[in-house]
Amino acid sequence: MEDLNRNRIIQAADELFNKRGYKSVTISDIAEKLGMSKKTIYQYFSGKEEIATSVIETVFRRISVQFDTLKQDDDHPIAELCASLEQVKTEVARLHPLFLEDIQKLLPDLWQKVEEFRAQRILQIESSIKEAQKMGAATDVDARLATVIFLETVQSLIRPDTLSRHGFTASEALGALIDIFIKGITQVPHK
Template identity: 30%
Template sequence: MKDRILKSAVDLFWRYGVKSVTMDDIAKELGISKKTIYQQFSDKDAIVKEVVEIELNSEQCDIDRLEAEANDPIEEVMRTSDYMRASFATMNPVLLNDLKKYHPKAWASFQKHKHEHIIQSISGNLQRGVAAGLYRNDIDVDVLARMRVEQIEMAFDPAIFPPQKFAMIEVHTQLIHHFLRGILTAQGFEVYNNYAEKSAQEVNQS
């Protein structure tokens, strides 16, 4: 039952955001009473926190797999970009902002994950790219890793990118490619352009 509640909550939160989904909505989606939910979770905040932690762990496993499968750091970034596009396609753009404003425990889990895993993952990619001669050797890895992770969070901010005007997926795509192009060497650009051309061909064929 606990797993069913969490799965239903994920679906509803991703579709409608966190704030607008009530315990009644979750109960109705599952065809159960709120009492049954409260037997598993003390309140909505507890559901949100567990949902966020599960999704972050799942995402980290996927990112680790992409890193292991990629032939080089640029392919890793390009594949991560595709992964993010697929993930964000079903995500309500207000989701992250709802966590920040209304669920401090879940937001703290996200911030912990951001600093312990996402920044570390980006730093590793930057270091590998420099070592391979694909990224400029004069970049400051610590600065750029933090800048990149803040870009990801910024794209969710409705005050900067109002969802009625900007598609979140396109904002993320623009930011990640702008970031990547700014650190490439001449050799890196050749590799990047090959991936970009291949990606464009696949889009045209689909």
């Protein structure tokens, strides 16, 4: 029952944070959404910051599962990379930019964890590109530079003002970015 309640709290907070941002959600809001008391929430979490950390760590776990298969499967590195980037797209598209902005501004320790997680993914994507290059399945593009450009573009696309003014969703934009990225590293570059 303890894990069930804890998971319910994380899920409710996830929904609220990704609808209204971190700053605008209170423990009372989470309790009300769940039909439980604030006291019950405090039995599982010390406060809103710990709940936000759990929400982000849940996202990390879902992304990591896909990236961990990169190391284990014998599939083609480009196919593995595509599957992993699709998982990143799914998770990033769910995260509301306001929630991420609030974390960056209000929870610097948690934001540091986000940055560290991102750095780990850079190394994994770079490694997959290099593996594909060894197999002759990717161009001789600088793997690290291509990865950094990709992830920085993801960061800019999820800003709230970037896509809405052009009529695109985060999922649509990230899907197009993945397609462009994969085609760019697998086709002969023009000079």
